[in-house]
Amino acid sequence: MLPNTDDTEPGIDTDSGTNTDTRTGIDPRASIEIDSETGRSGLLERPVLRAAHGKQLATQDRVAEEVPVALVFNGISHAVMMCTPRDLDTFAVGFSLTEGIVSSGSEIHDIEVRMHDDGHAQVQLTLVQRAFASLKDKRRALAGRTGCGVCGIESVQLLDLEPERVENTGFVQRLADDALARAARELPAHQPLMRACGGVHAAAWCDAGGAIRYAFEDVGRHNALDKLIGQLVLAREDTRNGFVFLSSRASYELVRKSARVNVPMVATISAPTTLAVSIAAKAGIRLVSFCRQSGYVEYGAAAIPSG
Template sequence: MSRLDTDDQPGYVERNVRRHRKGESAIVTDNVGQEWPVALVYNGISHAVMMCTPRDLEAFAVGFSLTEGIVERGSDIHDIEVYYRDEADALPHAEVHLQVVQQAFVSLKDKRRALTGRTGCGVCGIESIDLLDLQPEAVPDTGFLAKLAPDAIERAARDLPAHQRLTKLTGGLHAAAWCDETGAVLHAFEDVGRHNALDKLIGHLVLQRVDTTQGFVFLSSRASYELVRKSARVGVPMIATISAPTSLAIAIAKKASLRLVSFARENSFVEYDAD
């Protein structure tokens, strides 16, 4: 396998398609989002295989490690190496090798958890319902929500499309964005999986030492429970989503004291379990 420079992977591939329109058809070139198996290997032992868009894999691995509770902080990860195989006679795939502190590695082995992630996966691979972790960390009140601009959510909804380059090309990727108190989009990541996009965003914030309690996450997807659970782990005070939430997402957000808003548009949004 070769070392991976994620800039070498565009996030999409070109394919010839037959387009049908108004009773006529033609062969044209279309762009399709990349989806690769990505193995996460901790201290030499493979722990998870997730289906991802093969860009920003270092950020993805850091975010996944934190939001899945494998490590408690970014400093628990000592080293990351990304490798890939993209040959004509083999399934394109990547491996991310992480060296983590011994305590985290011992805890990981004790969980006896081997994931095989799929694009829409939240809990693939757990051995029983008893292993499902639905007790989120309490999000600290740092005063961020008090200084949130009245039109911040509307601004984020308006500005997000400008940061969705791969979505414009393919029509098939999710985006996760980090916004400040005015709703300005400061960072955005895209992936075929909505939880992968969020992990990439969180990993990037941690690598850049951004305070994750002083901003909010804006997602192009629905609000499912694992997105809220992941955000609560790093103290994100609010999530806004374009589509609907699930009942469990609302419940987890309430437990974590995390503000959840959905159906976010340029002129409206819905807030759940608001006081």
């Protein structure tokens, strides 16, 4: 979400005890729908003590929900991710693609989302035999390794730091001059969870004019991107003819995930990391950060005029 320059904190009215935005009179949480598969909104109420302007108020506030989500492929548990319990079908599809488990959406035959009484979710995917055999080979290669998944010399070799170049369809050349400014202006309207509680990231898909076609939120920025990519696959969108707009920084895994599905441009609200810049350059992805309505910063040698 773009930085708030108003001294008044949105969502706090210490006199009334409500979460109504004192500047607009609108409750920012009212438009959040319940997810049809998990039965969750992505928000939970918790008791809080608000302190502002010398006053204290005991009340309730909504907090972003975070639950364990087990991804199960052909009956075998592969990973557990911490996610916002919304749009888990699209998340599972996007994760499968961006982690190289499948090479296309057609390799996923069935998806079933289950929410358990203890609060965790499970997504069961049925893969074609070829993709499942490849996944089992990867699991055998990882057997016996410990740590965070990107730690140690053996794990570093699995990071896939040499992406293939994305296919150049001329999309970047067709991009409207004000596309990034429009995306930055429109993104907050697509962040109902962020408006309600803060603490979540958004990933949006924009056309050449900067109009937002799809947007997803999650407590994890990589999860939000996986949800977005999953939706693009399920909707049969051409990932070469649009760009990803993220409310977060640009880190390695976000650019790498985008490269896997041939996204030509990644734009972010916050800063990039050096590895993100490197991966974008190798993949031929245009990387733009610090996006505001007033301007942006583009990274990479291609962005710097010669001479």
